Amino acid sequence: MHFTPKSLKRRHxxxxxxxxxxxxxxxxGLASAIVLMPxxxxxWLAVSGGSADWPHLVENVIPRATGRTLLLATLTGAATAAVxxxxxxxxxxxxxxxxxxxxxxxxxxxxxxxxxxxxxFGELFTxxxxxxxxxxxxxxxxxxxxxxxxxxxxxxxxxxxxxSVLYPYIYLACRSMFLMQGRAAADVxxxxxxxxxxxxxxxxxxxxxxxxxIGLTLVAMETLNDIGAVEFLGVQTLTFSxxxxxxxxxxxxxxxxxxxxxxxxxxxxxxxxxxxxxRQRFSSQKTTAAVHDIARLTLSGWKKWAATAACLLPVLxxxxxxxxxxxxxxxxxxxxxxxxxxxxxxxxxVLVSGLTALASVLLxxxxxxxxxxxxxxxxxxxxxxxxxxxxxxxxxxAIGVLFPLAAVDNLVDxxxxxxxxxxxxxLMSGTGFAIVYACTVRFLTMAEGTLxxxxxxxxxxxxxxxxxxxxxxxxxxxxxxxxxxxxAVLTAALLVFIETMKELSAxxxxxxxxxxTLATLVYEDASRAKVEDASVAAMIIVLAGMIPVILVSxxxxxxx
Numbered sequence: 048m049h050f051t052p053k054s055l056k057r058r059h060x061x062x063x064x065x066x067x068x069x070x071x072x073x074x075x076g077l078a079s080a081i082v083l084m085p086x087x088x089x090x091w092l093a094v095s096g097g098s099a100d101w102p103h104l105v106e107n108v109i110p111r112a113t114g115r116t117l118l119l120a121t122l123t124g125a126a127t128a129a130v131x132x133x134x135x136x137x138x139x140x141x142x143x144x145x146x147x148x149x150x151x152x153x154x155x156x157x158x159x160x161x162x163x164x165x166x167x168f169g170e171l172f173t174x175x176x177x178x179x180x181x182x183x184x185x186x187x188x189x190x191x192x193x194x195x196x197x198x199x200x201x202x203x204x205x206x207x208x209x210x211s212v213l214y215p216y217i218y219l220a221c222r223s224m225f226l227m228q229g230r231a232a233a234d235v236x237x238x239x240x241x242x243x244x245x246x247x248x249x250x251x252x253x254x255x256x257x258x259x260x261i262g263l264t265l266v267a268m269e270t271l272n273d274i275g276a277v278e279f280l281g282v283q284t285l286t287f288s289x290x291x292x293x294x295x296x297x298x299x300x301x302x303x304x305x306x307x308x309x310x311x312x313x314x315x316x317x318x319x320x321x322x323x324x325x326r327q328r329f330s331s332q333k334t335t336a337a338v339h340d341i342a343r344l345t346l347s348g349w350k351k352w353a354a355t356a357a358c359l360l361p362v363l364x365x366x367x368x369x370x371x372x373x374x375x376x377x378x379x380x381x382x383x384x385x386x387x388x389x390x391x392x393x394x395x396x397v398l399v400s401g402l403t404a405l406a407s408v409l410l411x412x413x414x415x416x417x418x419x420x421x422x423x424x425x426x427x428x429x430x431x432x433x434x435x436x437x438x439x440x441x442x443x444x445a446i447g448v449l450f451p452l453a454a455v456d457n458l459v460d461x462x463x464x465x466x467x468x469x470x471x472x473x474l475m476s477g478t479g480f481a482i483v484y485a486c487t488v489r490f491l492t493m494a495e496g497t498l499x500x501x502x503x504x505x506x507x508x509x510x511x512x513x514x515x516x517x518x519x520x521x522x523x524x525x526x527x528x529x530x531x532x533x534x535a536v537l538t539a540a541l542l543v544f545i546e547t548m549k550e551l552s553a554x555x556x557x558x559x560x561x562x563x564t565l566a567t568l569v570y571e572d573a574s575r576a577k578v579e580d581a582s583v584a585a586m587i588i589v590l591a592g593m594i595p596v597i598l599v600s601x602x603x604x605x606x607x
Contacts (some may be wrong), residue, residue, distance in 0.1 A: 071417040072425050078410040079432035082488050085447025086439070089310070092303040092450050100301035104292070109308065112288040116312075119205055119277070119284060120270045126210035127266050128259060131217025134358050136247060139225035142343040143351040149358040151600035154219065156212045156365025158592035160549045162275025162570065163585050165208045166578045167369035169279065172199040200281045208276050211365040213269055217262030219599075224258040225251060243344055264320035271312060272440040274552045275570055285309050289442045290556065299446065306443040313438045370589060376582030383583045392568040392584060399479050399554075399564060400547040403486040404494075404540040410487070411494035411539060416524070419502045420510075430495070437492035441552025444485045449557060452476040452484070477559050485553040490546050494539040501535025545591050 137143070138150040156164075172178055174191055188194050197203065241249070274286050283291075285305055293302035346354055383389055414433055417426045436444070453476040460471045475481060505528065513523040529536075551566040558567055565584045572581035 071413065071420060072429075074413045075417040075426050075429040078413055078491075079429040081410065081484075082433050082436045082491060084451055085444055085485070085488060086310070086435070087447075088450045089303050089306050089443065089447040092300060092446070093307045095300075100292070100296070100298045101304060104301055104304060108288050108292070109285075109305065112283050112285045112305070113308065115202070115282055116271070116284040116286075119202060119209070119282060120267045122202075122206045123209045123213065123270050124263050124266055126206055127214040127217050128263060130210065130214040130361050131262060132221050132252070132255070132259065134214075134361060135218050135221035135225055136251065137354050137358055139222055140243070140247075140251075140344055141354055142345045143354040145355055145359075149355070149362065150222075152362045152366075153358060154215050154596055154600050155362060155593075157215045157599075158589055158596040159212050159366060159369045160275070160551070160566075160588065160592070161209055161212050161269070161273045162279065162551055162566075162573075163373065163589065164212050164365070164369045165205075165276035165279045166569070166573045166581065166585070167372040168199055168204065168208050170372055170578055171368060172196075172204075200279075202282055205277055205280045205282045207364075208280065209270055209273065211361070211368075213266045214361060214365065216265040216269075217259060220258035220262040221255050224255040260322075261320055264316050267316050268313070268438050268440075271309060271316075272442075272552055274442060274555070275566075275573075279573060285312075286440055286442050286552065289446070293446065293556070299450070303446050303450075306446050309440060309443055313440070313443075317435070317438050373578075373582045373585045373589065376579045377586040380579070380583055383580070388563070388568065389584060392563040392565050393587065395479065395562060396548050396564040396566070399482050399486070400544045402479075402483045403490065403547040404544040406483060406487045407491050407494040407543045408498070408536060408540050410491055411498050412536070414495050415498040415502050416528075418499065419507070433495060434492040436488040437490065439489065441485065441489060441550060441554070442556060444488055445481075445553045445556035448481055448485045448488070448553075449476055452481055479559065479562060481557040482554050482564075485557055486543075486547045486550055489550070489553065490543045493546065494543050497539035497542060498532070498535050501532050501538075505531055542595055545595060548591055549588055 134149075134153055138146055138153070170176055179191075179196055182188065182194065182196070186194070199207075271284075271286060273284075274290055277284050277287050278290070285308060289302045289305050289309070292298050292305060410433070414426075414430050418430060439447075453473070456471070456473045456476050459474065463469045463471045475484075509527055509531075510523055513527050514520070518526070548564070549566060551570060554564055555567050555570055558564070563571070565588050568584045569581040569588070572578065572584075
C-alpha cells in the first residue's frame with residue numbers, strides 16, 4: 048500500500064485510537080491546572096508576603112533545617128539502599144530457608160506509616176519500655192544514670208524508623224530488576240569463573256542502578272513529606288519548620304518561603320527520577336529476556352541461616368515491632384472501638400478518603416483517556432504537570448491549597464454580604480474540602496498510573512471496531528471501555544482511599560476545628576504521650592494499609 052506524505056502525517060497524528068476529541072484536551076488542561084494552582088500560590092505568597100521574617104529564617108531556621116533534612120535524607124537513603132539491595136539480591140539469586148515466604152513478607156512494612164512506627168519504637172526503647180527494663184533486670188541497674196542507652200529521639204532514631212518502613216521501595220524495584228535483567232549475563236559470567244560477589248558487583252548491581260535511583264528518589268520524597276515521625280523524634284527538618292513557622296509563629300509568608308526551598312529539592316528529585324526511568328527503559332530493551340527456570344545459588348551451612356536472618360530482621364523491624372506493640376495496646380482497649388471520638392474520626396476518614404478517591408479517579412481517567420485517544424503536546428504537558436503533585440510534601444501542599452481557597456471564600460462572603468446581608472463563612476478553606484483538594488493533588492499520580500496501565504492492556508482496535516459498528520465516542524466509552532476498565536478503576540480508587548486515610552502532613556494543617564481523622568487522632572494522643580490511647584485508631588490505619596500490601600505480597604509469591 049502506498050502512503051503519501053499527507054496520509055503518513057495523518058496516521059502519525061492518530062497514533063492513539065484515532066478518536067481524539069478536542070474537549071478531552073480541555074479537560075486534561077483543567078486537571079493539570081488543579082494540580083498547578085497550589086504550587087503557583089506558594090510562589091506568589093512567598094514573593095508578595097513580605098520579608099519581615101526572612102532575616103530570622105535565614106539566620107536561625109533554614110540553615111539548620113536544611114542541613115538536618117539533607118543529612119536525614121542521605122542517611123535514610125543509604126540505609127534503605129543497603130537493606131533493599133541486599134534483600135532483593137538474596138531472594139532473587141539465592142536459595143535458603145523461608146526464601147519464598149520472606150520474599151513476600153519483605154513488602155509488609157509499606158503498611159506501616161512512618162509516624163506509627165516512630166510511636167511504636169518510642170514505646171519499645173523508652174526508659175519504661177521492655178528493652179531498657181530487661182537491661183536493668185539483667186544487670187541490676189536502678190536509674191538511667193547507671194548505664195548508657197542510645198536515645199531513640201534523635202537523628203539516628205529517625206533514620207532507624209524511616210529506613211525500617213521505606214526500604215521496600217528499593218527492594219521492590221531491585222527485586223524486579225535482578226529477576227528480569229542480567230540473568231543470562233550473570234550465568235555467563237559464572238561459567239567464565241566469576242564468583243557470586245564478583246557477578247553482583249560487576250554485572251547485576253550496575254544494571255540495577257536505574258531501579259535503585261528510582262527507589263532512592265521515592266524514599267527521599269517520603270522522607271521530605273514526613274512530619275509525624277520527625278516531630279515525635281525531635282528532628283527539625285524543613286517540613287517541621289514549615290509547620291512550626293505557620294502554626295506556632297503565625298507567619299504564613301515565612302512558611303511559604305521555606306516551602307519554596309523544599310520545592311527546589313522536589314524538582315531536583317523528580318528530574319533524577321525521570322532520568323532514571325529513561326535509562327531503565329533503555330536497559331530493558333537492550334538486555335536479554337527473563338528465564339523462568341532460574342538456577343539459584345543454593346546456600347549451605349551458616350550462610351543459609353545468615354541469609355534468612357538478613358531478610359527476617361527488616362520484616363521484624365519494619366512491620367512486626369510496630370504491629371505487635373500497637374496491637375497489644377489495642378487488644379487491651381477494645382471498648383474504645385465504640386468510643387464516640389473514634390467513630391467520629393473514622394467517619395471523617397472514610398468521608399475524606401472516599402471523596403478524594405472519587406475526585407482523583409475522575410481526574411486521572413480524563414488524563415489517561417486523553418492520552419489514549421490521541422497523543423499531543425498539550426496532553427503530554429498536562430500529564431506531566433498533573434504528576435508533579437505526588438512529589439510535593441503535604442505541608443507544602445497545605446499552604447498552597449489554603450491560600451487560594453481562603454481567597455475564594457472571602458470573595459464569596461463579601462459578595463453575599465453586599466447582596467443579601469448574609470455571611471457564608473469559610474465554605475472551602477474551613478471544611479474538609481481543603482483536605483480533599485490537597486490529597487487529590489498529592490495522589491492523582493497514583494490513580495493516573497494505575498488507569499494508564501489498565502488502558503495499555505486494552506487494544507486501541509476496540510475503540511475503532513466500536514466506532515465502525517456505529518457507536519459514538521460516548522457510547523464506546525460507556526459500553527465498551529468502562530466495563531473492561533472496572534478492575535483498574537477500583538484498584539486506583541482503593542489505593543488513593545488507603546493513602547488518604549494514612550496521610551497526616553496535609554491533614555494536620557488543613558483540618559477544621561474539632562475535625563479529626565484517624566491519622567490526626569493518633570497524632571493528638573501521641574503528642575500528649577498517650578500512645579496507648581492512640582493504638583486503636585492506629586491499628587485501623589495499619590489494617591487498612593495492609594490490603595494493597597497483601598495483594599503485592601501474593602503477586603510476589605506467585606513469581607519465581
